[in-house]
Amino acid sequence: MLKKISFTVNGKEVSLEVNPGETLLEVLRKRLGYTGVKKGCAVGECGACTVLIDGTPTDSCIYLAVWADGKEIITIEGIAEDGKLSKVQEAFVEEGAVQCGFCTPGLVLTTTAMVQSGKKYTREEIKRELSGHFCRCTGYQNIIKAVEKSLED
Amino acid sequence: MYNVDQYFEPETIDEATALLAEHPNLLIIAGGTDVLIKMHSGKIAQADLLSIRKIKFLETIQKRQDGTLSIGSLATFTQIANDPIIKENIPVLKEAALSMGGPQIRNVATIGGNICNGATSADSASTLFALNAKLKLQTQGGERVIPIEDFYLGPGKVDLKPGEILTEIVISPEDYQDYGGHYIKFSMRKAMDIATLGVSAICRIKNGVFEDVRIGLGVAGPTPLRCQEAESFAKGKTVSAQTLAEIGKLAVKSTKARTSWRASKEYREHLVEELSQRALKVAIKNAGGESLA
Numbered sequence: 303m304l305k306k307i308s309f310t311v312n313g314k315e316v317s318l319e320v321n322p323g324e325t326l327l328e329v330l331r332k333r334l335g336y337t338g339v340k341k342g343c344a345v346g347e348c349g350a351c352t353v354l355i356d357g358t359p360t361d362s363c364i365y366l367a368v369w370a371d372g373k374e375i376i377t378i379e380g381i382a383e384d385g386k387l388s389k390v391q392e393a394f395v396e397e398g399a400v401q402c403g404f405c406t407p408g409l410v411l412t413t414t415a416m417v418q419s420g421k422k423y424t425r426e427e428i429k430r431e432l433s434g435h436f437c438r439c440t441g442y443q444n445i446i447k448a449v450e451k452s453l454e455d
Numbered sequence: 456m457y458n459v460d461q462y463f464e465p466e467t468i469d470e471a472t473a474l475l476a477e478h479p480n481l482l483i484i485a486g487g488t489d490v491l492i493k494m495h496s497g498k499i500a501q502a503d504l505l506s507i508r509k510i511k512f513l514e515t516i517q518k519r520q521d522g523t524l525s526i527g528s529l530a531t532f533t534q535i536a537n538d539p540i541i542k543e544n545i546p547v548l549k550e551a552a553l554s555m556g557g558p559q560i561r562n563v564a565t566i567g568g569n570i571c572n573g574a575t576s577a578d579s580a581s582t583l584f585a586l587n588a589k590l591k592l593q594t595q596g597g598e599r600v601i602p603i604e605d606f607y608l609g610p611g612k613v614d615l616k617p618g619e620i621l622t623e624i625v626i627s628p629e630d631y632q633d634y635g636g637h638y639i640k641f642s643m644r645k646a647m648d649i650a651t652l653g654v655s656a657i658c659r660i661k662n663g664v665f666e667d668v669r670i671g672l673g674v675a676g677p678t679p680l681r682c683q684e685a686e687s688f689a690k691g692k693t694v695s696a697q698t699l700a701e702i703g704k705l706a707v708k709s710t711k712a713r714t715s716w717r718a719s720k721e722y723r724e725h726l727v728e729e730l731s732q733r734a735l736k737v738a739i740k741n742a743g744g745e746s747l748a
Contacts, residue, residue, distance in 0.1 A: 318742060319457065322461075328456060344495060345496075346488055360563060361560070366506075367490075412558070417718050433557040
């Protein structure tokens with residue numbers, strides 16, 4: 303049983319037939335080649351597979367591809383524009399917030415959503431917003447600094 | 456890839472109940488944060504899914520004219536945490552919602568799913584128990600409304616009959632108006648963790664006396680539960696440290712805690728005694744009472 307779905311990835315329209323058991327993560331990585339979306343725990347705990355769905359950070363490993371029909375998906379590949387890093391990406395580089403890099407795409411996307419919300423965040427609120435992302439290099443301090451920098455006016 | 460054969464995505468509740476009546480084997484899926492995890496682990500090896508995600512009116516949170524609060528089963532935890540009606544009328548549910556999972560999970564996980572999953576650790580359940588919430592269950596032929604306490608049958612077991620869909624969580628005005636509440640989730644980590652114990656306490660106070668106290672507990676037994684003995688004791692008693700200490704002791708009597716890898720039975724009982732008092736202390740303040748030292 304295949305279902306035809308259409309959505310956009312980083313602004314580009316995509317139409318394809320998916321199996322109802324396929325996850326958005328699998329479709330993005332294996333069928334469309336967006337390998338910046340990482341597969342970590344596969345059960346919604348580590349946040350490595352986070353993408354923005356209509357602007358909302360979502361674990362793509364526990365999100366069925368059929369649910370993406372009609373949605374706007376942003377992956378890490380869609381963050382830099384014309385080869386220029388975004389403000390969030392620059393902040394991650396400047397603060398040394400990247401070690402092995404596996405958790406970075408998800409963290410950059412969540413931070414991007416925070417910036418886009420236009421809200422102000424306290425340090426505690428930043429920690430809460432990042433709590434669905436695991437960094438096993440234990441680099442949280444620099445990540446939090448990078449988020450603070452991203453949120454500066 | 457999850458092992459899914461048939462997949463249905465109705466847009467109205469009538470379509471959904473008709474499909475369920477026709478295909479009783481269908482498993483209802485909403486946010487997917489429990490169903491898909493069980494499919495990943497093999498606990499559910501194969502499933503035919505009925506997604507209720509497109510039934511948009513199930514996302515509605517509203518306050519009816521008579522003061523009754525209605526929360527659609529498809530409301531996500533993020534939605535509940537940000538909703539002005541919840542914040543103004545039952546902020547204790549906001550506290551509970553924000554303690555669940557992490558942001559990405561809260562963005563998709565629904566309150567209806569949290570209940571139907573039947574876990575004693577469900578972060579919304581102890582608060583809904585304390586608020587005397589009722590559940591509206593719809594079938595093709597009709598509907599029934601039952602107290603949430605009657606819905607829980609055992610660990611992971613709820614009274615969702617074949618053909619039924621949980622559509623709404625209802626809280627009556629007399630059950631929340633003039634009450635103050637507080638939820639404490641005790642867990643090893645501050646986020647992305649399952650409660651070792653959950654305590655939701657609400658109370659109504661007049662002239663320094665408890666008019667009513669209700670305490671809902673999670674992970675203190677096979678299902679969420681209420682502390683009946685402590686609650687009856689509290690009614691009409693002066694708000695004082697001694698009353699609270701007695702409430703804490705009596706709360707333990709309602710529990711059926713067990714030892715798991717998260718905590719021993721004895722430790723959980725200790726948590727019940729201590730945390731029911733701590734939760735109530737904040738609830739007293741939120742109900743407009745004098746703070747206790």
